[in-house]
Amino acid sequence: MRILLFSGKGGVGKTSIAAATGLHLSRLGYSTLVMSVDPAHSLADAFDLETGLFQEKTNEPYSIDANLAIQEVNIQKEIKRHWSEISTYVVSVLRTTGISDVEAEELAILPGMEELSAMMYVNQFRREQRYQVIILDCAPTAESMRFVSMPTTLEWYMKHVFPFQRGLLKAVRPVANRISPVELPTDNYFANIQHLFGRLEGIAELLEDPKTTSVRLVTNPEKMVLRETQRAFVYFSLHGLTIDGVIVNRVLPTEVTDTWFDQWRASQARILDEIEEYFAPVAMKRVPLFTHEVLGRDRLIELADALYGAQEDPAAVTRTEAPYTFEKVNAHYEVRLRLPFAVKGEVGLFKKGDELVVEIGTLRRHIGLPTSMAALTPTRATLQNKMLTVEMKEG
Numbered sequence: 001m002r003i004l005l006f007s008g009k010g011g012v013g014k015t016s017i018a019a020a021t022g023l024h025l026s027r028l029g030y031s032t033l034v035m036s037v038d039p040a041h042s043l044a045d046a047f048d049l050e051t052g053l054f055q056e057k058t059n060e061p062y063s064i065d066a067n068l069a070i071q072e073v074n075i076q077k078e079i080k081r082h083w084s085e086i087s088t089y090v091v092s093v094l095r096t097t098g099i100s101d102v103e104a105e106e107l108a109i110l111p112g113m114e115e116l117s118a119m120m121y122v123n124q125f126r127r128e129q130r131y132q133v134i135i136l137d138c139a140p141t142a143e144s145m146r147f148v149s150m151p152t153t154l155e156w157y158m159k160h161v162f163p164f165q166r167g168l169l170k171a172v173r174p175v176a177n178r179i180s181p182v183e184l185p186t187d188n189y190f191a192n193i194q195h196l197f198g199r200l201e202g203i204a205e206l207l208e209d210p211k212t213t214s215v216r217l218v219t220n221p222e223k224m225v226l227r228e229t230q231r232a233f234v235y236f237s238l239h240g241l242t243i244d245g246v247i248v249n250r251v252l253p254t255e256v257t258d259t260w261f262d263q264w265r266a267s268q269a270r271i272l273d274e275i276e277e278y279f280a281p282v283a284m285k286r287v288p289l290f291t292h293e294v295l296g297r298d299r300l301i302e303l304a305d306a307l308y309g310a311q312e313d314p315a316a317v318t319r320t321e322a323p324y325t326f327e328k329v330n331a332h333y334e335v336r337l338r339l340p341f342a343v344k345g346e347v348g349l350f351k352k353g354d355e356l357v358v359e360i361g362t363l364r365r366h367i368g369l370p371t372s373m374a375a376l377t378p379t380r381a382t383l384q385n386k387m388l389t390v391e392m393k394e395g
C-alpha cells in the first residue's frame, strides 16, 4: 500500500491536487482512497458532489467510481465511536467550571483528535488491505505537522507519562475524590487511551517507511509561502518522513503577457529558481494558474494532466533514502539527518534517557536511539552538504 500525503500552507491548492492525483491514480487502475484530514473539509466540493448525498455517509469512504473513494473524517461522529471515555471525562471536568454542556462538548475536542482518527482509519484500511493507495489531504502545515508527530508523541506519553500517571492516580484517587472539586479520571479513561493506542500500533513505522509513505509539499511561487514550505520540509524530515516532491501551484502561464503582471512574472521566476535549488534533488513540478477554479471531474482531470501527463504514475516510489540514518563509523557512531536549510546556530542537541532530542528553531523531535547507541552522548555536530551529522561517543 502507498500513502501520499499532501501538505502546505492554507489555500495553496492541496485539496485540488490531492483530488486530481486520486482521480488520475484511479484511472491508472489503482484502487484509491482520498481522505480529508482537514476539519474544514472541502474534498466533496472539489468533486462538486451533492453535499446532502455525501454527508449522510460521512466517516465511511464514499465511492466516486469503481476505483475511487473519498472520505471526510467527521470528528463529532468519531468521538461518539472511539473517544467516549476520554471526552466524557474532559466534559465532566469542564462542567465543573460552570459552562454549559454544549460548550463543554465543543471544548472537549482536543487538538489532534482529528489527526488521530484519520490515522486509525489508515491503519484499519491497511490491515484490511482495502486500498492500493491512500491519499491524505491535510490541513494547513501546522496541523499536518501535528498529524505526523502524533504517533511518536503518543508513544512518548505512553512510555513516560501514562504508567506513572495511572499508578499515581490509583494511589491518590480514594482521598483526592473526597477533597478535590474535579473528579479524577477513572480506570475506563486509561483503558480507553490504551485501546486507542493499540489501534495506532505500527502507524509510525508506516509513515516513516519511504516505500509506503511519501510527502508532497504544495506551494505557490511566493516568498512567504516558500518560507513555510521550507519549515515543513525540515519538520517532516525531522519526523522521519520522506519528501519526494514539491508542487508549485498557480504559476503564471506564458500566455499571460499583460504588463500588469510583469512584476509577478519576475518574482515568480526568481522564487521558482530558489525552490529548485533549495529542494534538489527532490523533484519540483509546476501547475499553471488556470482561467477558472478547479471544480468537478473535468477540471480535476485537466489539473492531473498538467501534473502527470497521461502516463506518469504518482504512486511510483522515487526516493527510498530515509531522512536520517544511524551508522557506525570507525570507533564512533553517527546520526545523519538531511537538513537543507537549517543553519548550525539554530540546531540544538541533547540526550535524554535513551533518546536523542534534536531541536531546530522551535521544532523538536525525540529520536529513540537503537540499543547499541543508547549509552552514547553527542560530542560534535556539523552541517555540511545539506546534511547534519551528529557524532556520538561513549561516556
Ligand SMILES: Nc1ncnc2c1ncn2[C@@H]1O[C@H](COP(=O)(O)OP(=O)(O)OP(=O)(O)O)[C@@H](O)[C@H]1O
Binding pocket: 009, 010, 011, 012, 013, 014, 015, 016, 017, 038, 042, 138, 139, 140, 249, 250, 251, 287, 288, 289, 290, 291, 292, 293, 294, 295
Ligand atoms: N492552479 C489553479 N488555478 C486556478 N485555481 C486554482 C488552482 N489550484 C487551486 N485553485 C482553486 O483555489 C482554491 C483553493 O484551492 P484548494 O482548496 O485546493 O486549496 P487548499 O490548499 O486545499 O486550501 P485549504 O488550506 O483551505 O485546505 C479552490 O477554489 C481551487 O479551485
Ligand SMILES: [Mg+2]
Binding pocket: 014, 015, 016, 038, 042, 137, 138
Ligand atoms: Mg484543503
